[in-house]
Amino acid sequence: MMRLHRYRLHGRRTSHFTRVVLIVAHELDVSIDLVHVDDLFSLDPDHYGGHPALKVPCLHVGETMHVGAQNIARVLRRSSAHGSRVLFAEAIDDDLVRNAEELVWTAMGLEVHVVLGRMASRAEDDPLLRKSRVALTNVLAWLEPRLASILERLPPRHTSLLEIALFCLIEHVSLRATVSIEDRPRLRAFATTFGERASARATDPR
Numbered sequence: 001m002m003r004l005h006r007y008r009l010h011g012r013r014t015s016h017f018t019r020v021v022l023i024v025a026h027e028l029d030v031s032i033d034l035v036h037v038d039d040l041f042s043l044d045p046d047h048y049g050g051h052p053a054l055k056v057p058c059l060h061v062g063e064t065m066h067v068g069a070q071n072i073a074r075v076l077r078r079s080s081a082h083g084s085r086v087l088f089a090e091a092i093d094d095d096l097v098r099n100a101e102e103l104v105w106t107a108m109g110l111e112v113h114v115v116l117g118r119m120a121s122r123a124e125d126d127p128l129l130r131k132s133r134v135a136l137t138n139v140l141a142w143l144e145p146r147l148a149s150i151l152e153r154l155p156p157r158h159t160s161l162l163e164i165a166l167f168c169l170i171e172h173v174s175l176r177a178t179v180s181i182e183d184r185p186r187l188r189a190f191a192t193t194f195g196e197r198a199s200a201r202a203t204d205p206r
Contacts, residue, residue, distance in 0.1 A: 010035045010049030011057035013205040016108055016172035017069040018057045023164050024073045026199035028080035073161055087160035100143060100150045101162045107139040108169050114178045137179045140187060147186045167194040
C-alpha cells in the first residue's frame with residue numbers, strides 16, 4: 001500500500017516508546033524513516049535528534065521537531081487521511097479508561113528507568129530501581145483484573161492509542177524481563193492477540 005508522507009524519526013526499534021509511534025504510523029499509513037539512536041547515555045541533544053531532554057522518540061517533519069510518543073502520534077493523526085483509525089484519549093470520557101492510559105504511560109517510564117539502571121550496572125537493590133520495579137509491578141497488578149472492563153468501555157474503534165501503548169509495554173516487559181508477568185494471563189493474552197496485527201508484526205524489535 002502506498003504511504004502518504006515520509007517523516008524522520010529518531011529512536012530505537014527496541015524502545016517501547018518508539019514502537020508506539022511506529023505502530024501508529026503503520027496503522028495510519030504514514031511512512032517514517034527511523035534514525036537509530038546509538039548511545040542512550042549521550043549528553044548531546046543532537047544524538048537524539050535535538051530532543052533537549054535526551055530521550056527518544058523525536059520526530060522531524062521538515063524543519064519542525066516534535067518530541068514524545070503521544071505528541072508525535074497526534075502529529076501523525078493530523079497528517080493522515082486515516083486519522084480516525086486510532087482512537088485517542090480525548091475521545092474517551094471514562095474515568096477507568098483514562099486512569100488506565102495514564103498508568104500505562106507511567107509504567108513505560110518506570111521500565112525505562114529499570115532498563116537504563118541495568119545498562120549502567122547499578123545494583124539490583126538500588127533503592128530507586130527497587131521502587132521503580134515495585135511501582136511497575138503494582139501497575140500491572142492493577143491492570144490485570146480490570147483489563148476486560150477497560151477494553152469494553154472503549155468506543156467502537158479500529159484500534160486505540162491505549163491498546164497500542166499497552167501492547168508495547170507488555171511486550172517490552174516480557175523481552176527485557178524487568179518484572180515477571182507469568183501471573184498476568186489476561187495481559188499476556190491481550191498482547192498475543194494484538195501481536196497478530198500487521199502493525200505489530202512489522203515493528204517487532206527482535
